[in-house]
Amino acid sequence: MSRWLRSFGAFWYDFVIGDDWRGAAVVACALALTALLVHGAGVNAWWLLPAGVIVALGWSLRHAIRS
Amino acid sequence: MNSAALFLTVFVACAVEAVEALTIVLAAGLARDWRSTFQGMAAALVVLAAVVAAAGPALTLFPLAVLRLVVGGLLAVFGLMWLRKAILRASGYKDLHDEAGIYERQVAAARAASAGGRYGVRDWYAFTLSFKGVLLEGLEVVFIVITFGENQGNLGLAALGAAAAVLVIAGVGVAARAPLARVPENTMKFAVGVMLTSFGTFWGAEGAGVHWPGNDAALLVVIPAIALVCLGYTTLLRRTGPQAQTEVAGAPGAAPATVTRPASPASGPFTSEEMPR
Numbered sequence: 001m002s003r004w005l006r007s008f009g010a011f012w013y014d015f016v017i018g019d020d021w022r023g024a025a026v027v028a029c030a031l032a033l034t035a036l037l038v039h040g041a042g043v044n045a046w047w048l049l050p051a052g053v054i055v056a057l058g059w060s061l062r063h064a065i066r067s
Numbered sequence: 068m069n070s071a072a073l074f075l076t077v078f079v080a081c082a083v084e085a086v087e088a089l090t091i092v093l094a095a096g097l098a099r100d101w102r103s104t105f106q107g108m109a110a111a112l113v114v115l116a117a118v119v120a121a122a123g124p125a126l127t128l129f130p131l132a133v134l135r136l137v138v139g140g141l142l143a144v145f146g147l148m149w150l151r152k153a154i155l156r157a158s159g160y161k162d163l164h165d166e167a168g169i170y171e172r173q174v175a176a177a178r179a180a181s182a183g184g185r186y187g188v189r190d191w192y193a194f195t196l197s198f199k200g201v202l203l204e205g206l207e208v209v210f211i212v213i214t215f216g217e218n219q220g221n222l223g224l225a226a227l228g229a230a231a232a233v234l235v236i237a238g239v240g241v242a243a244r245a246p247l248a249r250v251p252e253n254t255m256k257f258a259v260g261v262m263l264t265s266f267g268t269f270w271g272a273e274g275a276g277v278h279w280p281g282n283d284a285a286l287l288v289v290i291p292a293i294a295l296v297c298l299g300y301t302t303l304l305r306r307t308g309p310q311a312q313t314e315v316a317g318a319p320g321a322a323p324a325t326v327t328r329p330a331s332p333a334s335g336p337f338t339s340e341e342m343p344r
Contacts, residue, residue: 015206016144023147027267031140031275038276046279049272050289053143053264054296060151061300065160065307 022063026056073219077228080211080259083252084204085236091200093240094173099193106188107197115205122213132274138214139271145210146264150297153257158304208233211263218270261297265290 017024030052037045096104129137155161173196185191208229216225269279269286279285 015203016141018144018148020148020151023151024144027140027143027147027271031136031271034272034277035136035275044278046272046277046285049143049268049275049277050292053147053268053293057147057150057154057297058300060147061154061304064151064155065304 020060020063022060023056026052026059030056070221070224073215073221074224074228074231076259076262077211077215077225078232079255080263081208081229081232082236083255083259084208085233086252088201088204089236089240091173091204092197095193095196095200098174099196100190103188103190103193104197107194108201110194111198111201111205114202115209118206119209119213122209132276134274135218135270136274138218139267139269139274141210142214142263142267143271144267145207146260146262146267149256149260150264153253153260154297154301154304156253157257157301160304215266218266257297261290261294265293268293 027049030049034045034048037043037048092104092108095107152161188194212225212229213222216222219225265286269289273279281288
């Protein structure tokens with residue numbers, strides 16, 4: 001059973017996160033920060049997620065070519 | 068996003084997935100047993116239908132903002148995965164997605180695996196290989212169809228785009244009886260990666276409460292901007308990548324090459340995969 005759960009979890013991790021967790025982590029943080037800025041501080045932070053996506057891709061590429 | 072753009076985006080995205088699934092199915096069928104391969108494919112399609120039947124109505128239970136936040140975030144992550152692979156392949160840091168090579172490796176592995184049946188299936192290896200391949204690629208198709216269809220309020224057209232892509236690729240695959248090595252998969256992957264990332268960013272930010280300047284027209288800036296940044300990353304990596312190092316090492320008077328990978332014959336960033344093999 002635990003082996004099945006492990007492979008089930010690995011399948012979904014691979015499906016959603018893929019080869020590099022950096023993209024998912026930055027997107028999740030950027031979305032959370034955007035929601036905080038919009039609802040908490042009243043800042044229309046439309047620029048934050050696009051900037052996060054560009055940084056995440058650069059970070060992920062940099063890690064890939066170094067490893 | 069108009070209907071033609073929705074159809075085209077879903078069609079191209081699903082065509083890429085269908086090419087990958089076809090390679091696996093052909094390898095399992097030709098190297099092992101067609102009947103078990105089709106059983107695996109049918110089982111995967113039943114699971115996918117169940118996922119669609121469950122996910123479709125379930126999505127309507129969530130508020131639109133929450134849906135856009137989650138779906139937008141996932142789309143952006145998916146898009147980044149596609150772009151990362153496409154850029155690394157285009158710049159020579161990763162081998163191009165060689166369907167012919169993948170097919171040969173799958174066939175060799177399938178021939179080496181031991182035979183044996185289970186649960187009424189004659190060849191369990193062919194069944195599981197086909198099942199996993201179709202399920203994994205199919206889940207991505209389902210995700211793209213549901214997210215784009217729901218967000219644009221036109222699930223039917225998105226499903227039609229996906230069905231058309233699968234039918235076209237399956238038809239060409241049956242006619243050719245070979246993996247579709249000449250499909251410019253990396254170029255398609257790059258284009259779809261840009262679209263998934265752009266729409267994911269747009270919808271995700273909207274779900275977080277953002278009001279885009281110019282509303283939907285902001286997409287006309289977001290899509291080219293992300294495409295340009297990705298082309299910039301590709302150019303940058305090509306200048307410092309293995310191909311560039313090989314070219315420099317091969318120049319008269321240069322030091323001996325330390326990179327063993329041969330230089331790509333292509334001159335453009337995404338053209339090498341389109342060349343006949």
